[in-house]
Amino acid sequence: MYRLLALSGVGLAFGSLCELLSQSEPVLLPMQRFFSARPSPSLPSMLVLRAHFSPEGLYFVSSNGSHQIGFHHGPLNFARLGSQGTHDFSRALPQAGAVDMLRLESGNLLVQLVNPGGSTFHEFDQRGEVVRTFTADKPYSLYAVIGGFWLRVNDRDEVEKGSYPPTPGEIPMVLGHIGLSPHRLVQPLKGRALLIDRVDGRCLKVDLKSGLSATARINSQDLDSAVDAYAAIQHNAPAGSRVAQGLAVTSSAADEQGNVYLALSPYSVAGGATVLQIGPDFAVRRSFRCQIAWGTDATKAITPSYLGVNGQELFFVSSNGDVGVFLLPR
Numbered sequence: 001m002y003r004l005l006a007l008s009g010v011g012l013a014f015g016s017l018c019e020l021l022s023q024s025e026p027v028l029l030p031m032q033r034f035f036s037a038r039p040s041p042s043l044p045s046m047l048v049l050r051a052h053f054s055p056e057g058l059y060f061v062s063s064n065g066s067h068q069i070g071f072h073h074g075p076l077n078f079a080r081l082g083s084q085g086t087h088d089f090s091r092a093l094p095q096a097g098a099v100d101m102l103r104l105e106s107g108n109l110l111v112q113l114v115n116p117g118g119s120t121f122h123e124f125d126q127r128g129e130v131v132r133t134f135t136a137d138k139p140y141s142l143y144a145v146i147g148g149f150w151l152r153v154n155d156r157d158e159v160e161k162g163s164y165p166p167t168p169g170e171i172p173m174v175l176g177h178i179g180l181s182p183h184r185l186v187q188p189l190k191g192r193a194l195l196i197d198r199v200d201g202r203c204l205k206v207d208l209k210s211g212l213s214a215t216a217r218i219n220s221q222d223l224d225s226a227v228d229a230y231a232a233i234q235h236n237a238p239a240g241s242r243v244a245q246g247l248a249v250t251s252s253a254a255d256e257q258g259n260v261y262l263a264l265s266p267y268s269v270a271g272g273a274t275v276l277q278i279g280p281d282f283a284v285r286r287s288f289r290c291q292i293a294w295g296t297d298a299t300k301a302i303t304p305s306y307l308g309v310n311g312q313e314l315f316f317v318s319s320n321g322d323v324g325v326f327l328l329p330r
Helices: 221-236
Strands: 003-009 027-029 031-036 047-054 057-063 076-082 087-093 098-103 109-115 118-124 130-136 141-146 149-153 158-163 173-177 184-189 192-197 202-207 214-219 249-254 260-264 273-278 284-290 297-301 306-310 313-317 322-327
Touching (some): 047 098, 047 306, 076 109, 098 141, 141 184, 141 192, 214 221, 221 260, 221 273, 260 306, 284 322
Parallel strands (some): 027 284, 249 306
Antiparallel strands (some): 031 322, 057 076, 118 130, 141 149, 149 158, 158 173, 184 192, 313 322
16 A cells, blocks of 8 residues: 655645555566676676666766775776667776766766865766866765756755856855755656655655745555664664664666656565655555566675666666666556
């Protein structure tokens, strides 16, 4: 059973809230293809830091696998793996404390390298050539670039909007306070972006014209179970101990129709990984259970770190570069 509960509002309400939607069981998706993004098995281990799927293939930023807490050693690489598994290009990047990547409406990719002194942004075209490079004096998270504007969350937890490419001296417009945990995802959509709290599944939309929507929580049995399990771990931890925050939502993706896909945790080789399809109105439309092992070979199992959708295909990429492909039912 799925339903949508309105929680609290900030800014203007966006769309209608759906009550009862579906009682159907998750659709089982077997893995159709399994391959690796590593250029060669003989190379050192690869650590995928960010990944994005497109009609051209899989774009990703990776390191050689060696890293310290809070800092990724070089060389970092921005690369594309073609739809048939071909390695189209690889571009070296400077070292960085953190990395982010997003796809622009033009089809270009924007890579953000975050260091204590600020951020450096590299915009690449689809051939892997640098279009422009610019810097920001603070390590803000640049969440989306939509309709000639960028959206980011400042250190006061407010969504800001400014011109893209950035205009020197421009004062950004504050759209509102988001009220989500620091553990969040952003999913760019046409004309807006969806912000997702990875801890409890709360969501809100950021619209360039109307501002921030009401906050809503998408409910499903799988999501509720994950949230409750991680909350119990926190509650039962010994006094004084530090327990990492459990994240019920691991990654997100969107299709051309504006549907958003959320990958949930926990997952297992035996039970697979759950993916929810969320419509533009926040309603859960379908639920999928992806078999993350390749056939009966449990050694070839995907750790679903990154999620992607391209047409009728759904992808998982693990942090070591393994890729699993699933076919979405029509």
